[in-house]
Amino acid sequence: MIKRLLAATSIATLCLASGASAAEKIEMWVRTGIGESFKKVVEAYNASHENQVAMTEVPFSELVQKYATAIAGGQAPDALSLDLIYTPAFAAAGQLEDLTDWAKALPYFNSLSPSHVKLGTYQDRIYGLPLSVETSIFAWNKDLYKKAGLDPEKAPTSWEEIEANAEKIRALGDDIYGFYFSGGGCGGCMIFTFTPLVWGSGADILSADGKTATLDTPEMRKAVDIYRSMVEKDLVPASAASDNGVNFLTFTNGKIGQQSIGAFAIGTLVTENPDINFGVTLIPGVNGGTSSFAGGDNFVITKGTKKIDAVKEFLEYTYSMDGQKVMAKYGSLPTRGDIADKVLEGLDPRMQVGIKAIEVAKTPYTLQFNDLINSANGPWATFTNAAIYGDDVDGAFSNAQSEMQSIIDTGQ
Amino acid sequence: MAGAGPGKALPVRRRRRHPQWRGLLYIAPAMALVVVFFVMPVLFTGWMSLHNWPLLGSPRWIGFNNYFRMANDARFVSALRFTTYYTVIVTIAIFAVAFPLAIFVEKHRRFVGAYRTIIFLPVVVGLASASLLWVWLANVDSGFVGPALKALGVVEKSPNLLATFDSAFFTIIVMVVWKIAGFTMIILLTGLQAIPSELAEAARIDGAGRWQRFRYITLPLMRRTIALALIISVTGSILAFDQFYIMTSGGPQNRMISVVYYIFNQSFVSFNLGYGAALSIALLAILVVISVMQLRLLRVGEDRA
Structure with a gap:
């Protein structure tokens, strides 16, 4: 036994010594x-x-x-x-x-x-x-579109259209909703699905060098208004307000008409929820254009x-x-x-x-992505919840803008 | 209680042969544990707090800059404010529930053992598991509270309890009281049982009413027990973290960030271990001050002689 072991080790040593060919x-x-x-x-x-x-x-x-x-x-x-x-x-x-x-x-x-x-x-x-x-993309449930009298093969191209469709889908029943997003302070979900609304129309939340927070833009105001309006009209399930990302794939339950999801989820839907008949398209910007988070x-x-x-x-x-x-x-x-x-x-x-x-x-380029965006307690996560669900939209903008800037400044 | 040294009864000659180090030897294992698991980590934390200590990369000496930064840190101040608010509310709530319960289970009545067990049961559940259980109870669609209210016709639409500050805070307070009150009750119960029943009887013969007996006999004699229960409750509340992390991830719009939560975020989300260490030292100092104040206020130790 010991002999064999010795032999094995010496062969191993030889292999090491002979260099490149060793695995x-x-x-x-x-x-x-x-x-x-x-x-x-x-x-x-x-x-x-x-x-x-x-x-x-x-x-x-x-x-x-x-x-x-x-x-x-x-x-x-x-x-x-x-x-x-x-x-x-x-x-x-x-x-x-x-x-x-x-x-x-x-x-x-x-x-x-x-x-x-x-x-x-x-x-x-x-x-x-x-x-x-x-990448992030916009998905719609073709079966619900059909039931609501919409053309299931026609991808929506603007948020006005998405909201109008959501209203028709919501009318289908008590537990059928037109739209979903993880709005309970999930920074990662919202940077993935919500910022494309402003990116598509040319605005951004950080300057190109990542040194200035540029949150308060007309485009972001408009994007917030669209989401607020859908929440006010009860087109979004109440659970969205406290979803910290755990239920990001709510679309897979078949009771959500439209949602922005990730391309990985296409694989999940196709393999694990084959009964959901869905279409995907690019996420429209608030003033036209399209974008996505890579x-x-x-x-x-x-x-x-x-x-x-x-x-x-x-x-x-x-x-x-x-x-x-x-x-x-x-x-x-x-x-x-x-x-x-x-x-x-x-x-x-x-x-x-x-x-x-x-x-x-x-994709935003910053050394402080975790602090600024991803952390459930960072300014971006807080902003998305406060601006869409809170009473004070202006306050949400100014708080987040100043906190983001202060995090960027202390990180320099 | 204190003062009775081990060698007191021994003859002087013998005590000389076995000097003080023998006593030290007895407590050495305990001391070793304290030194290894408390004193050294605290010293190391203090050392870290004087550095810019990132999770990745090498630490850099910055003196007391972390402490200066703390003084101007609005988020730390608001975490302190929230923790104080939470501590005051939850401590009052726990005592308001635990004291009547303790009086209730102190009397010898039928099934008192069963009552004690039932009330104490939530204490043995881990705080994290309890938080997760209540997350489910409070769930708007598949939970218990909201759907039950809707089924009873109290509300038209099942409310999302964890979505607004007030309802989420209320839910957490109820959860913590459910979880902790049994423990406080047991502490208070031992205090109640230590009071000789002759005292209350004598007072009753002297014509003291129920409230007078409670105010002038029970409360003063329970001072130490109450101090213990209070310190445990206050310290536990100041160190609260799990329930906020699990149930609301910091609450709607960040309004439920406790101090420990903030330290966690600084250390492991922002990767500023040095600043997190400085915050921990500050929290330790605050806890020591508060505990000393409580002991003073309740005059524990004065009647020692």
Whole structure:
């Protein structure tokens, strides 16, 4: 037994000594809640390559803390699938490998999801590249449209139309509602589904350099009025007022006429709620135009990892036609624009809307995304609830505007 | 109570041979626990509070800047204000419920054991589980309170209890009283039972009414018990976090951010561990001051001699 063990170790040592040909084992962390696509691409990679990826799922709310402590203890994984909005903050903290030269040499670099690359760039160096892409889109329930006497195949193109449709759908019954959103201070849900209303019409909540809060615009006022009016007319279920994101996919219960959801949800609806007959389109802006929020994950590499070549090989695999196909099958949109059409061939045609959204999609660039937007107690989350459900709309605007600015200023 | 040293009865010669360190040896395990799990973390927290200590990256010494920042932090002030408001309301509510209950279960009557058990039961439920249970009870569509009111015809439309400050705050107060009152009741009960019944009897013979007996015999003799119950309740309320985090995630429009919630947000949402540490030290100081004040007000310890 001992002899055999010795033999095995010496062979292992020999392999290590002989260098490059040895298979590497990449440690990689991924956050929970991004669906199956990443798991499946890892499986496909492990089955076809000598190098292996060992994936660990970490609850998304603890990922940052765990990663930080792991770095301090020298136990950090080689690579990480990181919610793209956190990439600037991680890069600024100096914990990520600079990928600029390698990334720019990729033949398809220019067709990678632009929002992801922008978020992965810090001080003109690239630290993160797109891994999975999700965009926000507008969905309507075709069966309810039909029952309400609307044309089920005609996508609404303005919020006036959406509100009018919602009224007709609400008239269908006690527990049938025309519209839904998670309005109980869910910053993440609202940046995803509500800001496209102002983005589509050219306004934004932060200046381009991320240093000024520009919340109080005529476009945002109009967007708030539209939502307020739908709430006042009782077109939205009362539970929306305190939904902190837990019931974000209320649309799947079949009693909601219209809702802005994410492209991941198309996969969920198709596979898990096949009885819901729905259509998707781009989210209209308040004054015309369309927009979307580009979310998803960036791929980042821990600074100083010794397995960087193996990690790069894995990432190149996910960008290959095979890798992209596996990801798309399980709900992640293609990260490469140049082969997107081919990748989506044969998949649900509604995924195409998610792809179209990438072209018009935005993502706020800020080191303080958590503080400003995502935190349930941050100014954005508070604003969405106060402006839509509160009595003092002007107060909600001025409070949020000044608090956002003060958070930005103290963070400089 | 105090003052009776272990070596008091021993002859002087023997005490010299076994000096004070023997007593220290006995309490050493307890001291070690306190040092490792309380003193050292507090010292480390104090050390952290003097740094700009991000969760990622390296800490930077900034002296007392975190404490200066605290003085001008409007959100910290409003968290303090809300915590005070909550503490006052919930403490009054708990005592208003627990005191009558304690008097009720003190008397020997039928099924008193069952009453005590039932009233105490919610105490053994974890606060997080209790909060989740009440989130369900208060749910507008699939819960209990709203749909029940609607079924009874009290309201036309099931209300969303957690959507406005007043109704959400009221729901949380009811939940906490339901959860905690049993514990306060047990503490008060031990105090009530420690009062010799002869005293009340003598007073009754002297013609004292029910209220007079309560005011001049029961209350003064329960001073220490009340002090204990009060300190536990006030400290617990000042440290409240779970119910706000779970039931309202900080409440409609951020109006239910308690101090501990704010510390949590600063440390793990904004990743300012240093500032969170400074806030924790400030909270510790506030708690010490409040506890000393309560003990003074209730004159606990004066009658020790």
